[in-house]
Amino acid sequence: MSAPRTRTIGDTLLTVDRISLSFGGVKALTDVSFDIAKGEVRAIIGPNGAGKSSMLNCINGFYHPQQGSITYKSVKRSQMRPHEAAAQGIARTFQNIALFKGMSTLDNIMTGRNLRMKTGILAQALHFGPARAEEIEHRLAVERIIEFLEIEHIRKTPVGRLPYGLQKRVELGRALAAEPELLLLDEPMAGMNIEEKQDMCRFILDVNDEFGTTICLIEHDMGVVMDISDRVVVLDYGKKIGDGVPDEIKRNQTVIDAYLGVSH
Amino acid sequence: MTSVPANAGSNDTFPKMLVEMARSRGAAPAYREKEHGIWQTYDWTRSAAETRRLAAGLHTLGFRRGDKLVIVGDNRPRLYWAMGAAQAIGGVPVPVYQDSVAAELAYVIENAEARFAVAENQEQVDKLLEIQRSVPSLKTIVYDDPRGLRHYEGVHAYADVQTRGDEALARDAELVSRETAVGKGADAAIMLYTSGTTGRPKGVVLSHDNLAWAARAGGRVDGLRAGDELLSYLPMAWVGDHIFSYAQGHTIGLVVNCPESAATVMTDLREIGPTYYFAPPRVLENLITQVTIRMEDAGALQRRMFRYFMAHARRVGSALLDGAPVSAADRLLYRLGEWFVYGPLKNQLGMSRVRVAYTAGEAVGPEIFNFFRALGVNMKQLYGQTEASVFVTIHPDGEVFQDTVGKPVPDVELKIADNGEVLYRSPGVFREYFKNPTATADTKTADGWVHTGDAGYLDQRGHLRIIDRAKDVGKLKDGTLFAPKYIENKLKFFPHINEAVAFGQDGDFVSAFVNIDMTAVGDWAERRNISYASYQELAARPEVYDLIQSEIEEVNRDLADDPRMAGAQIRRFLVLPKALDADDGELTRTNKVRRGFIGDRYKSLVDALNGSATSVRMSAEVTFEDGRKGLIEGTVAIRDAATVQPARRAA
Numbered sequence: 001m002s003a004p005r006t007r008t009i010g011d012t013l014l015t016v017d018r019i020s021l022s023f024g025g026v027k028a029l030t031d032v033s034f035d036i037a038k039g040e041v042r043a044i045i046g047p048n049g050a051g052k053s054s055m056l057n058c059i060n061g062f063y064h065p066q067q068g069s070i071t072y073k074s075v076k077r078s079q080m081r082p083h084e085a086a087a088q089g090i091a092r093t094f095q096n097i098a099l100f101k102g103m104s105t106l107d108n109i110m111t112g113r114n115l116r117m118k119t120g121i122l123a124q125a126l127h128f129g130p131a132r133a134e135e136i137e138h139r140l141a142v143e144r145i146i147e148f149l150e151i152e153h154i155r156k157t158p159v160g161r162l163p164y165g166l167q168k169r170v171e172l173g174r175a176l177a178a179e180p181e182l183l184l185l186d187e188p189m190a191g192m193n194i195e196e197k198q199d200m201c202r203f204i205l206d207v208n209d210e211f212g213t214t215i216c217l218i219e220h221d222m223g224v225v226m227d228i229s230d231r232v233v234v235l236d237y238g239k240k241i242g243d244g245v246p247d248e249i250k251r252n253q254t255v256i257d258a259y260l261g262v263s264h
Numbered sequence: 265m266t267s268v269p270a271n272a273g274s275n276d277t278f279p280k281m282l283v284e285m286a287r288s289r290g291a292a293p294a295y296r297e298k299e300h301g302i303w304q305t306y307d308w309t310r311s312a313a314e315t316r317r318l319a320a321g322l323h324t325l326g327f328r329r330g331d332k333l334v335i336v337g338d339n340r341p342r343l344y345w346a347m348g349a350a351q352a353i354g355g356v357p358v359p360v361y362q363d364s365v366a367a368e369l370a371y372v373i374e375n376a377e378a379r380f381a382v383a384e385n386q387e388q389v390d391k392l393l394e395i396q397r398s399v400p401s402l403k404t405i406v407y408d409d410p411r412g413l414r415h416y417e418g419v420h421a422y423a424d425v426q427t428r429g430d431e432a433l434a435r436d437a438e439l440v441s442r443e444t445a446v447g448k449g450a451d452a453a454i455m456l457y458t459s460g461t462t463g464r465p466k467g468v469v470l471s472h473d474n475l476a477w478a479a480r481a482g483g484r485v486d487g488l489r490a491g492d493e494l495l496s497y498l499p500m501a502w503v504g505d506h507i508f509s510y511a512q513g514h515t516i517g518l519v520v521n522c523p524e525s526a527a528t529v530m531t532d533l534r535e536i537g538p539t540y541y542f543a544p545p546r547v548l549e550n551l552i553t554q555v556t557i558r559m560e561d562a563g564a565l566q567r568r569m570f571r572y573f574m575a576h577a578r579r580v581g582s583a584l585l586d587g588a589p590v591s592a593a594d595r596l597l598y599r600l601g602e603w604f605v606y607g608p609l610k611n612q613l614g615m616s617r618v619r620v621a622y623t624a625g626e627a628v629g630p631e632i633f634n635f636f637r638a639l640g641v642n643m644k645q646l647y648g649q650t651e652a653s654v655f656v657t658i659h660p661d662g663e664v665f666q667d668t669v670g671k672p673v674p675d676v677e678l679k680i681a682d683n684g685e686v687l688y689r690s691p692g693v694f695r696e697y698f699k700n701p702t703a704t705a706d707t708k709t710a711d712g713w714v715h716t717g718d719a720g721y722l723d724q725r726g727h728l729r730i731i732d733r734a735k736d737v738g739k740l741k742d743g744t745l746f747a748p749k750y751i752e753n754k755l756k757f758f759p760h761i762n763e764a765v766a767f768g769q770d771g772d773f774v775s776a777f778v779n780i781d782m783t784a785v786g787d788w789a790e791r792r793n794i795s796y797a798s799y800q801e802l803a804a805r806p807e808v809y810d811l812i813q814s815e816i817e818e819v820n821r822d823l824a825d826d827p828r829m830a831g832a833q834i835r836r837f838l839v840l841p842k843a844l845d846a847d848d849g850e851l852t853r854t855n856k857v858r859r860g861f862i863g864d865r866y867k868s869l870v871d872a873l874n875g876s877a878t879s880v881r882m883s884a885e886v887t888f889e890d891g892r893k894g895l896i897e898g899t900v901a902i903r904d905a906a907t908v909q910p911a912r913r914a915a
Contacts, residue, residue: 106301143300148411153527155301206412 009230010038013182013214014059019068021054021238028054029065029238036182041208042216043225045249046235047258052218053095055235056184059216060092061085072182086115091180093171095187095218101160105170108159109145112177113138145173148210149203165196172203176211183207185217189224197221201228226250234258276449277472279315279352281514283444286312289490289517295341298524298532306341308517314342314426319349319440321429322380325404325420329354329443332376332455334402336360336369336392337384339496339522342408342422344510346382351453351472353443355380358455358467359500362388368465370395372457376467376698379403382422386412389419449473455698456503458650467698468503468650477691478653479511481673485658486540486620490517493617494540497529503650504624508542511653533614541621545628551613552635573601574638581606581638586662606639615641622646624669629757633666645669647728651707651714652676653692657728668727678728684719684745685734719747721828731829736859738769744831746774748859751832754822758815759784763844765857766834767870773835775873777862778812779844785811800841800898809903812839816905823908830910836873838880838902840866847887869900878902 014036021029029051036042044052057063059070061080069076072088091112099108117124117138123131146152149169154162159170168188175183188204189197205228207213219225225232226246234242234249236258242249249255275281285294290309297304306314327333333350335357337343347357358376360369362384369391373381379401383389389407393416396402405419413419432439453472457465482488496509509520518540523532543551559570580594590598610616621636621643628645636643644659647669656678659670672678676690689712696704708714719737720730731737731747738746748766755764755778762781768774780803788811789796796802820833844850850862863870865884872880883897 140300146301150525152298152301152524153531209412209414 009040012036013038013073015071016055016059017069017071019055019058019065019070021051021058021063021065027238029058029235031068032235032238032240033068034233034240034243036214036216037231038214039208039212040214040230041204041228042214043229043232044216044218044235045220045222045225045232049237050235051238052235053186054238056092056186056216056218059085059182060090060184086178089179089181090184091175091178091182092184093168093175093186093188095190097164097167097171099159099167099171099174102158104156104158105151105154105162105173106142106146106156108170109142109173109177110138112174113141115178141179142177145176148176148206149173165192165199168192168196168200169203172200172207176207176213179211180213182214182216185215185219187218187220189219189221197224204228276476277351277444277447277451278453278475278511278514279348279444279447281476282308282312282315282348282352283441285514285517292491292517293519294513294517295344295520295522296536297341297522298528303521303535311341311345311348315345315348315352316440317426317429317433318345318422319352319429319443320432321425321427322349322355322406323353323439323443324428324432325380325425327353327355327380327404329446331355331380332358332378334358334360334373334376334378334381334392335500336381336388337362337408337500338526339498339500339505339509340384340408341520341522343382343384343500344513344520346406347454347510350380351447352440354447354451356452356455356469358457359506360457361499361501366391366394370399372465372467373402374399375457375464376455377401380406382406382408385409389413389416393419447472449476452695454506456501456506456650466700466703469695469698470503470650470653470692471695474653474692474694475507475511476515477675478507478655479515481675481692482507482655482658483512483516485660485673487661488512488516488518488540488620491519492516492540492619493519493521493536493538494542495521495523495529495533495536495538495614497523497526497532498542498544503654504542504648507654508540530614534612535614537614537617539617539619541615541618543621543623544625545623545632546626548623548628548632548636552632555609555613569604573605576601577606577638577640578634581640582634582664585637585640585642586664602640610639610641615639618642620644624648627753628666630666631757637664647730649714649716651694652688652690653694655692656688656690656716663725663727665725665727668723668725668729670728671726672728678722679713680721681715683734684721684731684737686716686718686720686728686730687713688716689713723826740768740774740831741770741772742831745828746832747829750829751776751819751823751834752857754819755816760788760811761815763851763857765844765859765862767859767863767873768832771874774832775836775870776816776834777866777869778816778837778839780808780812780839782843799843800896803839803841804898804901806901809839809901812837813903813905820905821908824910827910830908833907834905835907836902836904838869838873838900841882841898841900842884842886842896845887848885872902 012035017033019029019032044055046052058065061082064079119131119134146155151169159167189200201224208215231245232249234255241258242252242255275284285308291307293305294308294311295306333355335343335346350357358378360372373395381392383392392405406422406425407413407419408422410421449472451472452469453475454470455467457467494508496505498505512518513520521536523529559567576597580590580598583590618641621641624646644664647657648654655673656676657670657672676688679687681687693712693714717734718730719732719734720728723729731750736749740746746768751766752764755761760781761778763779765777766774782799785808794805794807816834816837823829823833851857869880869882879899879901882900883895886894886896888894
């Protein structure tokens with residue numbers, strides 16, 4: 001048993017307005033609109049090929065939708081580069097783990113601090129003056145994340161040697177190192193066993209609780225989605241077919257049909 | 265040896281010792297813990313101050329003399345300070361196992377009548393909140409790590425309690441010291457619940473005098489000194505940790521290092537390099553397995569060097585530790601081995617600086633024990649109980665034998681009852697079981713002797729040997745002592761023998777069932793081109809019988825060395841055609857043999873063993889893993905094993 005999660009879900013942080021994205025003749029997204037409120041856990045679900053990852057790629061500026069706009073922190077834009085998104089406080093993890101396999105957990109998470117480092121590369125290389133103070137500051141931030149994610153025992157282990165579930169956790173750590181306002185998680189629990197999933201759920205909720213980070217996640221495990229998210233968007237063939245709190249989604253006939261198939 | 269004073273002058277309680285430590289060696293390290301990846305040191309001044317602040321804070325929350333403070337969590341300086349804080353204002357800390365489920369914890373909290381608890385983190389707080397619903401007497405919960413707890417209501421943060429303490433101390437600076445001054449050495453210092461394999465756990469009440477004596481007596485035997493380092497990674501609810509990390513910490517001035525998490529113990533061990541080390545046999549076994557596996561992965565040269573030097577170490581390492589004479593050439597070779605193998609290996613294991621290492625708790629195999637001694641780690645055994653404040657017997661330096669648990673610690677009196685049970689009396693003997701006078705009277709006699717429940721005897725060297733639980737020890741018809749588990753354990757130390765069951769109670773001689781280890785014997789058979797199609801067939805092979813017979817005869821030779829056991833050598837044996845299994849009720853769920861049940865189930869086999877037949881028909885129903893039942897039938901051979909005349913020893 002635990003105390004109820006009492007959090008403040010605030011104003012709209014991000015609005016996706018009538019976005020369409022196509023690759024040549026293939027329409028990945030058609031006229032999709034939804035919003036993400038500050039402090040919430042927002043899930044995007046849908047069958048394979050529904051356009052979930054494309055949606056995430058649009059939000060962090062990796063894809064540029066042909067139509068529609070995205071408003072983030074009251075700034076409307078039609079195009080943004082990934083590094084601009086990162087600079088504005090959007091961090092993400094990937095469906096296929098994208099870590100530096102030969103580097104330690106510590107170093108991988110440290111790369112997530114890159115944006116926040118101010119001293120030049122020469123000063124850093126010489127470990128001189130302000131660079132030194134800065135490194136200590138960033139190391140402290142990284143150590144806090146290591147403690148938070150309970151990965152002290154693999155601090156110095158090259159990530160290539162870690163089991164999959166732990167690599168996923170390190171990747172979450174690297175995203176957190178940027179101290180994002182909006183965290184995009186692309187299938188954070190894919191390929192995990194029950195115990196690893198439970199751990200990951202707890203970390204996601206803790207991140208949301210402790211740091212107030214807004215989270216937008218794609219997930220296939222319906223049990224997980226219904227348990228941890230505040231609101232759910234459902235995509236199917238690039239179109240939005242449902243949007244609401246988990247209980248509404250569970251009862252939504254269109255969603256049920258999309259998932260279970262329907263005889264025509 | 266002269267007796268050990270229970271207290272040094274006026275510092276007869278741990279809170280007083282803490283104040284004294286802060287005064288006399290304030291800047292010396294008392295605790296370390298890893299934070300942000302770096303070891304942070306807390307000196308005695310800081311420890312005393314933090315403890316005082318918490319004590320004052322608890323006082324403002326209504327904690328009073330005689331109150332119990334439940335402490336639950338991993339080993340952390342702040343939890344050790346909580347123990348000190350409770351004691352400083354006359355309370356009694358009750359550390360509990362951090363992995364116990366809510367129901368077990370609820371029993372302890374209710375039995376101890378605890379109104380206060382300090383928990384390490386959210387996991388423990390959740391358990392306590394659940395318990396609170398059925399045990400409403402638990403009023404106040406204090407937590408250390410705030411993670412995940414910020415929205416909880418009605419629980420107190422450790423830091424907030426300390427802030428309340430600061431305010432209280434600002435109003436009344438003597439609040440805590442006044443209470444500390446009232447405490448006496450005879451007061452209850454701690455309550456530790458015994459695991460209770462039979463019936464409900466019992467709260468063992470130990471006084472400051474008990475613990476202070478034990479801490480000093482143990483420290484004296486081992487020559488511990490201020491500044492010795494230890495890693496406290498075993499549960500705080502276990503009496504050993506309380507003596508080593510807390511009582512000896514306060515009386516001697518040890519440095520207590522708290523590991524970062526359970527998963528980092530190996531790394532922390534290597535970084536700290538403790539001088540005083542304790543590990544139960546299964547931890548040691550794991551270490552050896554890890555070393556072996558990693559050596560398999562090493563290059564050919566390293567493997568050969570490892571094998572060569574380890575063989576040499578097994579031959580002379582232990583003798584060098586004991587200061588026994590060793591030839592100059594062997595010394596030189598050992599020196600080389602230290603340079604190439606032992607030194608780096610000890611460094612990897614975090615044992616480079618170990619002066620005193622202990623293992624206890626269960627029988628330790630000779631292979632395991634001797635491995636560490638061969639490396640030059642001063643591994644010893646001790647025999648103790650919660651009821652004794654740990655120390656009953658210890659291996660003194662230079663007198664370490666794998667098959668004994670050592671000599672009585674100074675001030676400990678030992679005697680052996682007629683049924684073989686070991687009794688002791690010492691200044692460390694517990695006051696009572698909390699609220700359980702019947703159990704107290706059953707265990708402790710009016711003149712202070714404590715029944716251990718273990719059967720054993722003192723050998724010619726004055727060392728105690730524990731053979732079995734007293735209730736399991738029986739006699740042969742002619743009155744010879746028969747300790748089945750002792751014999752079975754000796755058999756099980758052979759890798760080819762998985763299980764063994766010894767029979768002989770009220771009989772003419774000892775006989776045994778043996779279960780072969782399928783992996784080890786299968787491998788052995790393959791390398792000798794012995795064919796088999798099933799467990800049953802392998803078990804019946806005459807070659808396998810020869811193998812087992814040679815091992816039984818080795819055990820017999822071993823038993824013959826020991827006049828008390830010589831009459832209980834194994835005369836006849838058979839190899840069971842089926843593995844003993846918990847599904848058939850032959851083993852308990854924790855894989856202990858159920859001797860009585862097996863004796864009834866295979867009565868025809870036992871009868872045949874007691875007779876003179878060389879084979880016997882058997883049939884037994886077995887349960888397969890999928891739940892189906894089947895029948896095993898066949899003829900089982902019975903062999904006679906050679907027994908040895910007891911060795912004549914000079915008195």
